Amino acid sequence: MIGRAARLATGAGAVLVLAACAGSPKSVATLPKDGYLSAGVLSDMAAAIPAPPTPGSPQDAADKAASARYAALEDGDRWLLATSHAEVRPPLALQHFDCALGVRLGSAETPVLDRMMGRLFHDAASVAEQVKARQMRTRPVADDPQRRACQTLDAAARRSGSYPSGGAAVGVAYGEAFATLEPDRAEAVRRIGHQIGISRLVCAMHYPSDVAAGEAIGRQVAGRAVADPAFQADRAAARAELAAARRTGLTNPGCAAERAALATVLP
Known part of the structure; x- marks a missing residue:
């Protein structure tokens, strides 16, 4: 579960590879109770996501082989960046x-930007959780x-x-939203959105x-949300907040x- 895993993420990421990434100390904000999209739209999106690979299928075997190769990155720079990326809440x-x-x-203060991304978090996480509830994959x-995981997990989160x-x-929803706010930096912010997903591997x-x-969910959610x-x-207002942060x-x-860390060759 995204919420549980995020809550259990270690705080170590803030003092490891990206030790200086924290600006003025901020705590995790209270997330909005509603997103940009209606419950019906979110349910339709969830229903359109295909089932996970069947256990024992060639795709399942390929997934497991790929995952095993990522173990080679443990304790390196990319692993430490992944530890930081484990926090996905605005x-x-x-x-x-x-x-x-x-x-x-x-x-600089960014209340509108924080709320905007919180609403995207709500929508993207809602679709993901609905799909997870439909069919369990460990x-x-x-x-x-x-x-080893690069974040602290209790037994329930591990399962x-x-x-x-x-x-x-x-991550992808954030990247797409930032691309809309700052089109000149679209490629760079989309890359980071994708790398947040790589960090989960x-x-x-x-x-x-x-x-x-x-990532498909994130693109669909952002595509609908930015038109809302x-x-x-x-x-x-969010663009103005980003401009104020840049003026500092x-x-x-x-x-x-x-x-x-991003230059690390992936297995």
């Missing part, structure tokens, strides 16, 4: 996009009890559903098929570490 998760945006989120860390990846869904929390399905009048009403002249001193 406003803290928005700082994953600092380097791509060329700002230091936290250097996580890599449950299939292999000896496998929670793997398909689709809620973290990947949320590095963390042994999901298989490749789980991440691919999650409520999102469009928020957009001008502060950038994230952890960006060199992020570049090094």
Whole structure:
């Protein structure tokens, strides 16, 4: 479950690879109770997501083989970045996009941006959880009890559903929203949205098929949300908040570490 896994993420990510990624100290905000999309739209999206690979199928075997290769990244730079990416709730998760945006989120107040991304979190996570409730697929860390996760897990979180990846869904939704807010940086922010999903593979929390399905959810949610009048009403204020953060002249001193981690060759 995305909510449970996020709550159990270690705080170590803030002091590891991206030690300087935190701007002014911010706690996780109270997430909005509603997103941009109606319950019916979210249910229709969930119904359109295909089932996970059948256990023992060639796709399932390929997923497991790919996941096993990611174990080689444990304790390296990419592993530490994945530990940071385990936090996917705004406003803290928005700082994953600092380097791509060329700002230091936290250097200015961003209540509209935080609320906007919180509403996207609600919608993307809702679709992912509905799909998970339909058919259970176990996580890599449950299939292999000896496998290490890059976040703190209790037994229930270890056994929670793997398909689709809620973290990947949320990461891509954030990336698409930032691309709308800052079109000149669209490629860079979409890359980070995708890398948040890759981090779930590095963390042994999901298989490749789980991440691919999650990213599809994130794109669909963002595509519908950005056309919603409520999102469009928020957009001008969110852009102004980003501009205010940019005017502080502060950038994230952890960006060199992020570049090094993202340069890691994936298995």
